[in-house]
Amino acid sequence: MYYSEIAGVGSYVPEKMVSNVDLEAFIDTTDQWITTRTGIAQRRISTGEKASQMAVKAAVKAIKHAAIPIEDIDLVILATITPDFFTPSTASLVQAELKLKNITSFDISAGCTGFIYGIQIADQFIKSGKSNCALVIGAEILSKVVNWQDRNTCVLFGDGAGAVILKRSNREGILYTYTGSSGDLEGLLTLPAIPLKNPFYIDNPISDQPSYIYMNGKEIFKFATNIMLQSIERVLKETKLTIADIDFIIPHQANFRIIDYVAKKIKAKTGQFYKNLDRFGNTSAASIPLALDEMVAKGMLQKGNRVIMVGFGGGLTWGSILFNWVR
Numbered sequence: 001m002y003y004s005e006i007a008g009v010g011s012y013v014p015e016k017m018v019s020n021v022d023l024e025a026f027i028d029t030t031d032q033w034i035t036t037r038t039g040i041a042q043r044r045i046s047t048g049e050k051a052s053q054m055a056v057k058a059a060v061k062a063i064k065h066a067a068i069p070i071e072d073i074d075l076v077i078l079a080t081i082t083p084d085f086f087t088p089s090t091a092s093l094v095q096a097e098l099k100l101k102n103i104t105s106f107d108i109s110a111g112c113t114g115f116i117y118g119i120q121i122a123d124q125f126i127k128s129g130k131s132n133c134a135l136v137i138g139a140e141i142l143s144k145v146v147n148w149q150d151r152n153t154c155v156l157f158g159d160g161a162g163a164v165i166l167k168r169s170n171r172e173g174i175l176y177t178y179t180g181s182s183g184d185l186e187g188l189l190t191l192p193a194i195p196l197k198n199p200f201y202i203d204n205p206i207s208d209q210p211s212y213i214y215m216n217g218k219e220i221f222k223f224a225t226n227i228m229l230q231s232i233e234r235v236l237k238e239t240k241l242t243i244a245d246i247d248f249i250i251p252h253q254a255n256f257r258i259i260d261y262v263a264k265k266i267k268a269k270t271g272q273f274y275k276n277l278d279r280f281g282n283t284s285a286a287s288i289p290l291a292l293d294e295m296v297a298k299g300m301l302q303k304g305n306r307v308i309m310v311g312f313g314g315g316l317t318w319g320s321i322l323f324n325w326v327r
C-alpha cells in the first residue's frame with residue numbers, strides 16, 4: 001500500500017495590487033460595501049502574465065521547498081478555468097517550461113474546487129502506483145474573464161497561483177479525499193466558452209453569451225454555506241474525528257461571511273479557519289494552495305498537524321481533503 005504526502009508548497013501572485021478604493025474610480029461601488037459584504041480589501045491583478053507563467057513560478061517554489069530533483073516529477077495536474085489555451089493544456093505548458101520529459105500532464109476544470117479535485121486525482125495516481133511524484137497546481141487569471149463593468153462580480157476576484165508537490169510516502173499524509181458535483185445547478189455560476197459562429201449557425205441565446213463570469217451571488221452564498229459544512233462533516237465522520245481533532249481548516253477564499261458562518265456552525269475555535277482573502281480576493285482554484293503556502297511561510301503548521309482543505313465552486317462542485325502535515 002502506498003501513501004502520498006504533501007512534500008512542498010509554493011505560490012505566486014502578480015505584483016499589481018488593486019485596492020477597493022482603486023475600483024471606486026471606475027465602477028459604482030465603495031470600499032465599505034466590498035469589505036462589509038465580502039471581507040476583501042485588495043486583490044492582485046495580472047498586467048500581462050498568463051496562468052501558465054504564474055503556475056511555473058508557484059511550481060518552482062514548491063519544488064524548491066520539497067527539495068526534490070525536478071526529474072522526480074512524473075505527473076502535472078493543473079486546475080484552472082482561465083487557461084492560456086484550450087489546447088495545449090496549461091499543464092503541458094508548465095511541463096515544457098520546467099523541461100520535464102515523458103510525463104503525464106493535463107488540466108482539470110472544476111471551478112474553485114479544482115485544486116481539491118487535483119489533489120484527489122494525484123493521490124489516486126500515487127496510491128495505485130502509477131505516479132511517484134505529482135505537481136498539483138491551481139492557477140487563475142480571473143481578471144480576464146470578469147466583466148469590469150459588472151460590480152456584482154468584478155470586485156470579488158483576483159489572480160494568482162499555488163502549487164504543491166505530492167509524493168509517494170510510507171507516511172500517511174493524505175488521509176481522506178472527497179469530491180462531489182451537481183451539474184443541475186450549473187446556471188448559478190457560468191463562464192461561457194467560445195460562441196458558436198459557424199456557417200450553419202442558427203440563433204441560440206445560450207451560445208451567444210459573452211465570455212464573462214456570471215454568478216447568482218445569493219444562491220451561491222446559500223449553496224456554499226451548506227456544502228462547506230457538509231464537506232467538513234463528511235471528512236470528520238469518515239475518519240471518526242471531531243472538529244477538536246483538527247488543527248486548521250483551509251477553506252476556499254470566497255467570502256468572509258461564508259467562512260465565518262461555517263466556522264460558527266461547526267463550533268470551530270477562533271483562528272482554526274485560515275483566511276487571507278482580504279488581501280487576494282477570490283482566486284478560484286488557486287485560493288486554497290495560496291492560503292496553504294502562506295500558512296507554511298508563517299510557520300503555522302507543525303509536524304503532525306491535521307488539516308482540512310475544503311472548497312466549492314462552478315459546476316457546481318465541492319470537496320474536502322484531510323491531510324497530516326508530515327514535514
Ligand code: ACO
Nearest residue numbers: 029030033037112151152155217218220221254255313314
Ligand atoms: N458595490 C456596491 N453595491 C453592490 C455591489 C458592489 N460591488 N455589488 C452588488 N451591489 C448591490 C446590489 O446591486 C444590490 O443592490 P439593490 O439592493 O439595490 O439591488 C445590493 O448591493 C445587495 O446585493 P446582494 O446581491 O443582495 O448582496 P449580498 O449581500 O448577497 O452580497 C455577494 C453579494 C458578496 C456576491 C454575496 O452574495 C456572495 O458572496 N455570494 C457568494 C459568492 C461566491 O461565493 N462566489 C464564489 C463562487 S465559486 C467561485 O469561487 C468562482
